[in-house]
Amino acid sequence: MKIALTYLVLLVLLVGAVALAMLVGHGSLADPTLRSTLLGLRATRVGAALLAGAALATGGAVVQGVFRDPLVSPSILGTTAGASLGGQLAMLALVSGSPLASLAVSAEMVLPLGCLVGAGLSLAIVLAFCRERTGTLTLILTGFILSSLFLALSSFITSLAQDSWDMSRAVVSFTLGGVGGVSTRQLVAASPLVAIGIVACWLWSDNLDLLLSGEDEAASLGVEVGRARRWAVIWVAVLAAAAIAVGGNVGFVGLIVPHTLRPLVGVCHRRLIPACALLGGAFLVACDVIARVFPSRSELPLGVITGIIGAPVFLILLARSQREVSHG
């Protein structure tokens, strides 16, 4: 009953956030000449925020299960930074004069691919360094070091992109995170990745549940642990890549959303994953509304808003987990 009610509330939140996002923003819907254009533009960015939020929240729930640590998320582990770097490299590769540009490959296809390679690479590094008994601190430090490395490389790419004004703006905008400039073609490219990623993670729910008992117990109960971890990492990489490709580098969604939902729907991934997809989508759509209505000279980057909300939440969770450890 409680779970059904939670799902109902999540649906209401999602519908409410989408409705608000369609109604709020620059330009008046009362003007019949602008209405369809405005609604079209807003629908695209609402779709992008929905996809990115759902993907990041689901990815967060899955990595927390795989690493058996509630304090990790794609952004904490450096996955989003890796995806972002991959995306920037892909953008750079499309600059006129590069071999890829001569192939006339569409940017909408190359960007998610670059993000996917970056996300997959960063997760593979984390997995290689952090086995099951790795403590939270090592996990977070590994993620921090990877994020720092990827951000340093991103800064280098940003400096390289300064030769071209358009490229420089695109790279900076992508790095800060935002759904303002997303095209319909980008949405079309990212949608199947998000859908496949979420469904695949949901289908692996039982494996993820059993991994909560640790690798040995999960294996004794019939889980092919290595295979389960590998596939989970692949699907998280797909989700993070798709999210970053349409939303830029947006942090903390994968941390906040699963934590909010576990007390309501439980730790069972079959119930947690769909709830994360709903709330993650609603959360990022709401953040995008805030970004649009915040009184500033230019629109606030989405990553700034999620960071302002997410960083204190992370610190509270960290303090709580340390209290639990010290109290035995």
Next chain:
Amino acid sequence: MADGALIEAQGLTVRRGNRVLLDDVSFSLGAGQVVALLGPNGAGKSTLLKTLVGLLPFSGGLRLDGRESSQLDRRERARLVAYVPQHSALDVALPARDVVAHGRFAHRDLWGRPARNDEAAIDHAMDLTDTRRLAERSFNRLSYGERRLVLLARALATEARVLLLDEPTAALDVTHALGLLHLLRDLASRGALIMVALHQLNEAAQASDQALLLAGGRLVASGPATVVISAEPVRRVYGVEMVPAAQFGFRMPTQKDSAP
């Protein structure tokens, strides 16, 4: 292979780096018995159990229910051999019944659809371990002893013919410890092979038919429990003298006890 052997180990050897954790261990065990796995700390009891579950690489031969261990995939092995570790890594707010339901994983298809008799198997396992009363409680809110019982129920829910338990009575009060040993005997009488690592020799003598005595990774004695748990092997392995009659002991009550 010995007729009807559920576990047949031949020269089982486990190494970690230069250390030999199990050294040339051979035995054959059939259904319908409780086998005590004995030995001092570091003798290799947990290593042997983990090897039988397929968690550690080994050299030598191992056949489970007549099949080469290496030919069994994870799910097949989980349907044949259930394992209750000494310390579980599980520490989440999952209802106890959901934890027991994990024991049905190997019976489900690749889409995770429940098998026909999942609910009945879960109920039965919880009844046997007296954990129905804990069904809706969060696993991480249970006492250590209650957690042990829920993990035993999870193992029983697998309906495996071989049940391996590592120090199952370690955190149980005397009532639940005796109840557990009684349950193991009951399961064995229904055709299961129970292998249980124990530290308490009196518990082992009381509950087991056969015993394997390990020391330094080697099998130093095996056979009927009354023979293995006797003065000479105990002195040799543990360095203590056996006292023939304890000052007091415990058993489960019988009808005779409750008669006026």
